[in-house]
Amino acid sequence: MIRLEKRPQPSKAWTVLTPILAVILTMIFGGIMFGLIGTSPVEAIRTIFWDPLFHPQFANFSRPQLLVKAGPLILIAIGLSIGFRAGIWNIGAEGQYIIGAICGAGAGLALYPMESALILPLMVVAGALGGWAWAMIPALLKVKFGTNEILVSLMLVYVAENLLASVSSGLLRNPEGMGFPGSRNLSQWSSSQNLELIPNTGMHLGVLTAFIAVILAYVLLTRHIQGYNIRLTGEAPRAAKFSGVSPARTILFCLGLAGALAGMAGLFEVTGPAGQISIDFGSGYGFTAIIVAFLGRLHPVGILLAGLLMALTYIGGELAQLMLGVPGASIQLFQGMLLFFLLGVDVLTNYRVRFGAAEVA
Amino acid sequence: MDLSNINPILLVASIMISATPILLAAIGEMVVEKSGVLNLGVEGMMITGAVIGFIIAINTGSPLLGFATAAIAGAVLSLAFGVLTQIFLSNQVATGLGLTLVGLGLSSLLGKPYEGQKTVTLPKLDIPILSDLPVVGRMLFSHDIMVYVSLGIVVAVWAFLKHTRAGLILRAVGESHESAHALGYKVIRVRMLAIMFGGACAGLGGAYLSLVRVPQWTEGMTAGAGWIALAIVVFASWRAGRVLVGAYLFGGITVLQLNLQAAGMTWGVQYLSMSPYLITILVLVLISSNRSRGSHNAPANLGQTFHATR
Numbered sequence: 001m002i003r004l005e006k007r008p009q010p011s012k013a014w015t016v017l018t019p020i021l022a023v024i025l026t027m028i029f030g031g032i033m034f035g036l037i038g039t040s041p042v043e044a045i046r047t048i049f050w051d052p053l054f055h056p057q058f059a060n061f062s063r064p065q066l067l068v069k070a071g072p073l074i075l076i077a078i079g080l081s082i083g084f085r086a087g088i089w090n091i092g093a094e095g096q097y098i099i100g101a102i103c104g105a106g107a108g109l110a111l112y113p114m115e116s117a118l119i120l121p122l123m124v125v126a127g128a129l130g131g132w133a134w135a136m137i138p139a140l141l142k143v144k145f146g147t148n149e150i151l152v153s154l155m156l157v158y159v160a161e162n163l164l165a166s167v168s169s170g171l172l173r174n175p176e177g178m179g180f181p182g183s184r185n186l187s188q189w190s191s192s193q194n195l196e197l198i199p200n201t202g203m204h205l206g207v208l209t210a211f212i213a214v215i216l217a218y219v220l221l222t223r224h225i226q227g228y229n230i231r232l233t234g235e236a237p238r239a240a241k242f243s244g245v246s247p248a249r250t251i252l253f254c255l256g257l258a259g260a261l262a263g264m265a266g267l268f269e270v271t272g273p274a275g276q277i278s279i280d281f282g283s284g285y286g287f288t289a290i291i292v293a294f295l296g297r298l299h300p301v302g303i304l305l306a307g308l309l310m311a312l313t314y315i316g317g318e319l320a321q322l323m324l325g326v327p328g329a330s331i332q333l334f335q336g337m338l339l340f341f342l343l344g345v346d347v348l349t350n351y352r353v354r355f356g357a358a359e360v361a
Numbered sequence: 362m363d364l365s366n367i368n369p370i371l372l373v374a375s376i377m378i379s380a381t382p383i384l385l386a387a388i389g390e391m392v393v394e395k396s397g398v399l400n401l402g403v404e405g406m407m408i409t410g411a412v413i414g415f416i417i418a419i420n421t422g423s424p425l426l427g428f429a430t431a432a433i434a435g436a437v438l439s440l441a442f443g444v445l446t447q448i449f450l451s452n453q454v455a456t457g458l459g460l461t462l463v464g465l466g467l468s469s470l471l472g473k474p475y476e477g478q479k480t481v482t483l484p485k486l487d488i489p490i491l492s493d494l495p496v497v498g499r500m501l502f503s504h505d506i507m508v509y510v511s512l513g514i515v516v517a518v519w520a521f522l523k524h525t526r527a528g529l530i531l532r533a534v535g536e537s538h539e540s541a542h543a544l545g546y547k548v549i550r551v552r553m554l555a556i557m558f559g560g561a562c563a564g565l566g567g568a569y570l571s572l573v574r575v576p577q578w579t580e581g582m583t584a585g586a587g588w589i590a591l592a593i594v595v596f597a598s599w600r601a602g603r604v605l606v607g608a609y610l611f612g613g614i615t616v617l618q619l620n621l622q623a624a625g626m627t628w629g630v631q632y633l634s635m636s637p638y639l640i641t642i643l644v645l646v647l648i649s650s651n652r653s654r655g656s657h658n659a660p661a662n663l664g665q666t667f668h669a670t671r
Contacts, residue, residue, distance in 0.1 A: 091458060145650035147649045147650075150401065155592070155639075329470040329580075332470075339459040340463060343445055347451065351668075
């Protein structure tokens with residue numbers, strides 16, 4: 001008989017090993033899935049995980065994409081992970097990302113065609129504020145009325161998507177765009193463009209911000225009292241209350257931070273890789289970032305690595321679509337499987353597997 | 362805008378149609394939550410049910426077979442959630458989110474070849490006498506069978522929870538799994554069955570979208586219906602009767618919004634489309650601020666992992 005015995009403390013070794021185990025399991029079962037839809041499993045896995053980095057023809061194009069995709073994922077996931085640590089489930093990052101982009105782009109476009117080095121910083125601030133404000137809705141409702149933040153933040157994603165559709169064909173539409181929906185191209189306006197800092201690396205301001213966020217989050221969680229309070233709230237809510245940590249302040253801080261980071265990610269995306277506000281601007285980064293946060297064990301360094309890995313599956317997925325004709329949705333399923341396997345093998349971190357019958361106490 | 366184009370008889374009839382998918386998903390989720398499990402994967406199970414039901418119906422020509430397979434597909438998918446949360450003791454919130462992501466990916470993978478195709482939908486029932494009644498007949502008694510099945514499920518769930526011993530055990534497991542375990546009830550088995558029932562209901566709800574309500578398959582067609590179903594369970598404060606009221610209320614908002622669009626309301630189509638979500642938030646606020654009956658009623662062990670130490 002197999003039974004589980006709770007460990008007094010989560011195993012350090014398994015904390016590191018479980019994500020690797022989950023990736024291997026996903027490769028195996030993903031391979032089977034690709035086999036079922038008629039693609040060679042080995043070739044599919046190689047195209048997703050190996051070719052984007054080392055393929056003689058494509059790697060030059062796809063390697064910079066790694067940072068471009070990883071940047072927003074890491075930035076959003078860092079914000080989410082801090083909330084998840086405190087048991088605050090913000091799953092509406094996609095909405096905060098969209099609103100951040102709209103607010104930032106709006107602030108910039110209001111000044112068009114002025115030229116100033118201050119415009120991009122202003123847009124970043126506006127983007128962060130937009131995301132922050134959008135996240136404050138579930139935060140304030142939770143604090144004031146005890147409303148479930150999961151449902152409210154998610155409902156606001158749909159509201160944000162409708163707002164996006166509205167502004168891209170109305171308020172922010174390019175007046176010179178011959179009536180097509182979509183804003184002016186922000187990556188072509190020298191005051192707002194968010195260019196690569198080092199050519200051919202994909203390293204733009206957003207990626208840099210993501211790296212800084214990783215460092216600051218690490219400092220916050222390991223060296224700062226606020227980080228300690230957050231972890232305490234998540235692990236022992238009652239103890240946190242008795243020691244004087246205000247649940248309301250923690251909720252406002254965690255959701256606000258996640259919203260601001262997601263809003264900034266949206267702004268960097270709209271001024272760089274995406275270029276403009278358009279109906280299909282929302283790309284699902286906000287949802288994939290949830291996987292990234294868990295895959296990275298809610299730890300800043302882990303999230304950095306997980307973000308890069310998830311970016312790899314995005315690029316590899318596009319490559320597999322192009323070269324092997326694999327449907328795009330299979331990559332989404334692949335990413336979902338990764339989260340599932342991770343949650344499944346996670347039992348090894350917190351429990352010990354024992355064989356044999358239970359002893360009578 | 363010409364409001365006179367909105368026919369009240371058709372309006373009520375279409376509210377019933379548009380409420381049925383969320384009603385099915387919500388009543389299933391209510392049973393799951395009553396057993397103390399929070400499954401946030403309703404959206405994923407719904408959309409999987411939608412695509413499987415559509416594929417089977419198109420290939421066999423039988424919508425009823427489509428519904429049956431959709432229910433099975435929803436239950437199988439929820440079983441994955443059950444195994445992870447009940448046996449591997451994973452976090453229910455995270456696993457539920459994962460289930461939604463998996464369901465969305467799986468459905469668009471399976472549904473790709475079927476996009477834009479048409480299927481046979483369920484025939485409207487012609488109930489003798491009742492269907493021929495003036496006004497009421499068109500409003501209430503000329504729907505397809507699934508509308509009545511969904512109402513039947515609501516009554517069955519109410520009776521099961523209130524008047525049967527098994528229902529009492531299920532509620533006991535949800536209120537205090539430790540005590541239920543000490544009394545010798547199989548906590549995990551009860552929860553697994555509840556999770557599968559919830560999955561089957563969500564699958565049916567999804568299939569109703571793709572086979573009757575739309576009826577077509579488009580990627581991401583549930584568009585948050587599963588999440589609204591979750592909100593309705595909170596709205597209903599875990600009572601079957603109020604789930605029915607909630608679902609019909611939300612169905613009403615959706616239909617009214619579509620009717621206003623069709624009646625030629627030109628400004629801000631997007632603002633109308635976001636109204637069901639905004640109203641969901643508003644209702645959640647009203648319910649949770651009223652402490653005397655709102656979250657008060659939640660099963661005490663909702664969302665908590667059970668690990669038998671003895």
